[in-house]
Amino acid sequence: xxxxxxxQAVILREGEDAVINCSSSKALYSVHxxxxxxxxxxxxxxxxxxxxxxxxxxxxxxxxxxxxxxxxLYLTASQLSYSGTYFCGTAxxxxxxxxxxxTRVLVKP
Amino acid sequence: xAGVAQSPxxxxxxxxxxxxxxxNPISGHATLxxxxxxxxxxxxxxIQFQNNGVVDDSQLPKDxxxxxxxxxxxxxLKIQPAKLEDSAVYLCASSLDSSGMVETQYFGPGTRLLxx
Numbered sequence: 001x002x003x004x005x006x007x008q009a010v011i012l013r014e015g016e017d018a019v020i021n022c023s024s025s026k027a028l029y030s031v032h033x034x035x036x037x038x039x040x041x042x043x044x045x046x047x048x049x050x051x052x053x054x055x056x057x058x059x060x061x062x063x064x065x066x067x068x069x070x071x072x073l074y075l076t077a078s079q080l081s082y083s084g085t086y087f088c089g090t091a092x093x094x095x096x097x098x099x100x101x102x103t104r105v106l107v108k109p
Numbered sequence: 110x111a112g113v114a115q116s117p118x119x120x121x122x123x124x125x126x127x128x129x130x131x132x133n134p135i136s137g138h139a140t141l142x143x144x145x146x147x148x149x150x151x152x153x154x155x156i157q158f159q160n161n162g163v164v165d166d167s168q169l170p171k172d173x174x175x176x177x178x179x180x181x182x183x184x185x186l187k188i189q190p191a192k193l194e195d196s197a198v199y200l201c202a203s204s205l206d207s208s209g210m211v212e213t214q215y216f217g218p219g220t221r222l223l224x225x
Contacts, residue, residue, distance in 0.1 A: 002151070032214075034216075041113075041200065041216035041217055041218050041219060042152065042200070042216045043216075044213050044214070044215065047213065087151050087152070089151075096154055096157065096165055097154070097214065098154075099151030099152050099153070100151050101149075101151050102149075102150070102151050
């Protein structure tokens with residue numbers, strides 16, 4: 001089953017923060033985060049594993065709440081380059097990666 | 110290091126025609142994936158290969174879609190005959206191993222298909 005992402009879209013000013021959530025109804029083993037710019041391939045940001053630590057990529061970090069089967073992606077002090085669509089992909093034990101519907105992020109000057 | 114290569118980048122066909130897409134994964138990557146991404150949605154897995162064997166094709170519409178990876182390297186995805194609802198971006202990805210739960214998948218630029 002497809003994970004649910006929220007919000008569907010967010011508009012930020014440069015330097016502002018945002019949080020993107022990814023929820024699943026299944027017990028998860030891993031959560032993968034990707035960013036896709038218009039007309040381009042999804043680019044890998046980070047993987048979070050069950051029992052693992054919070055990860056970071058530049059000023060983008062993420063956490064994984066195993067009890068809630070939810071992951072959150074934190075965009076801190078956003079830059080213009082952070083604009084794009086963010087996808088979470090979730091995998092339960094033994095299952096394939098399933099992607100959410102995406103969260104569109106627009107960072108304005 | 111060269112990334113995942115795909116061709117063509119764009120294709121426009123009429124319904125009921127056939128079309129084929131090609132993918133060359135990152136060198137040394139054993140696992141290859143084909144995804145369909147409809148506008149405004151996340152990628153949906155169509156088929157996963159481990160070397161030249163199929164690991165998962167549960168979401169592949171087998172009455173019209175076929176895929177092969179004969180020598181365990183590059184792969185071809187075919188649609189025959191195409192329907193209007195096949196209009197989408199077809200993404201190819203590869204990873205070192207088959208454990209998709211923890212392996213990073215690297216995506217190619219995709220082929221944008223428009224069926225008229």
